[in-house]
Amino acid sequence: MRIVFMGTPEFALPSLNKLAQVHRILCVVSRPDRPKGRGMKVLPTPVKFFATQLGIPVVQPQKIVDIIESLKSMQPEIIVVVAYGEILPAGVLEIPSRGCINLHPSLLPELRGPEPIAWSIILGREKTGITTMWMNEEIDAGDIILQMEMEILPRDTRGSLEKRMSVAGAELLYETLKLIEEGNAPRKKQMGEPTFAPVIKKADCLIDWSRTATEIHNLVRGLNPSPSAYTFLEGRRFKIHSSRTFTGSFSGRPGEIVEVKESEIFVATGNGVLSILEIQPEGKRAMSVKDFLLGHSVKKGMRFE
Missing domain, CATH: 3.40.50.170 (Formyl transferase, N-terminal domain)
Known part of the structure; x- marks a missing residue:
């Protein structure tokens, strides 16, 4: 045709x-x-x-x-x-x-x-x-x-x-x-109530740490590779490219770093803990948390906003 x-x-x-x-x-x-x-x-x-x-x-x-x-x-x-x-x-x-x-x-x-x-x-x-x-x-x-x-x-x-x-x-x-x-193509009316997927705005990408760990993890996944979920730590913006939910028993305020390990940063949320695996400082390349921690001092008790 x-x-x-x-x-x-x-x-x-x-x-x-x-x-x-x-x-x-x-x-x-x-x-x-x-x-x-x-x-x-x-x-x-x-x-x-x-x-x-x-x-x-x-x-x-x-x-x-x-x-x-x-x-x-x-x-x-x-x-x-x-x-x-x-x-x-x-x-x-x-x-x-x-x-x-x-x-x-x-x-x-x-x-x-x-x-x-x-x-x-x-x-x-x-x-x-x-x-x-x-x-x-x-x-x-x-x-x-x-x-x-x-x-x-x-x-x-x-x-x-x-x-x-x-x-x-x-x-x-x-x-x-x-x-x-x-000449056999059907024409089927759409059935049911429609839902919508609007343009993703910058505000949609900001992590709300009061949400559950699963919801934040899904946000990170859904915005990877772009436009990327982001958050702030001590006034600096960081994009979060990869994460996982964690089932351990840490406790803390939403956004609070509750544990730092060699290749993961564990953050309290509104329900559950999110482990950050890949991060990108503002103006820098994306990197694993392991590489990030070699040049950045991130400690338990600090808080993402």
């Missing part, structure tokens, strides 16, 4: 790669390149970089409405959207002859919105899934085509789950397009 593919981050790469092997990708639409890193160097989006390697034309409009006429001239049968980063207006949704479809990393109507992978871990879910759907003007509210359930493993982070879901999602998208091409 004649396809316009819209996507931006690494999550979309397996889908683009899979579809490019069996369909004609007329062009790839990606968000504009942005400055990144400490040097704020402008880098291509992952999808743009990969599409260029495949020899597929790439367009990067500031707003999608800027290229409506260009999209119409391509006469696509399908527009496929995988983590593009902008809501498509009716003028775009009406262009392809067979419709617009979206790959969304949750079991809709659960976790509609831009951050379902992170929130599924932060909220302590043990399962999630992937949905392909027909797009409409309402965010993530279109009719379902296919769904696949996935387990969230106890050691999963946002990064590891995102990688697994991107690969599985590419396969689900391939099967979805096969059904569309055959």
Whole structure:
């Protein structure tokens, strides 16, 4: 089929790669390149970089409405959207002859919105899934085509789950397009009360030590590798990249360091103890607690805030 593919981050790469092997990708639409890193160097989006390697034309409009006429001239049968980063207006949704479809990393109507992978871990879910759907003007509210359930493993982070879901999602998208091409793609209304996965703000990343150890551990997992959970110790900010819950019998005020060992810092919470395994001082690289303690004096009784 004649396809316009819209996507931006690494999550979309397996889908683009899979579809490019069996369909004609007329062009790839990606968000504009942005400055990144400490040097704020402008880098291509992952999808743009990969599409260029495949020899597929790439367009990067500031707003999608800027290229409506260009999209119409391509006469696509399908527009496929995988983590593009902008809501498509009716003028775009009406262009392809067979419709617009979206790959969304949750079991809709659960976790509609831009951050379902992170929130599924932060909220302590043990399962999630992937949905392909027909797009409409309402965010993530279109009719379902296919769904696949996935387990969230106890050691999963946002990064590891995102990688697994991107690969599985590419396969689900391939099967979805096969059904569309055959004229057999279903349209199932979303059933049940929707929940939402909003944009993660800086305030969401600040550790509240009055929460339970399990809740804080899930926050650390859900924000790894980025934007990362953070806390303060003696006025300095520290990102926490890895942790575990501890079942020992330490006691202390929420945020209080109750024990320091060679490779772990044990912190009291509102319920239970959290062991910090990997930490990043402000302006420094992430490191194991073992390496961190070689250059920092952290003592029992100090308190994270």
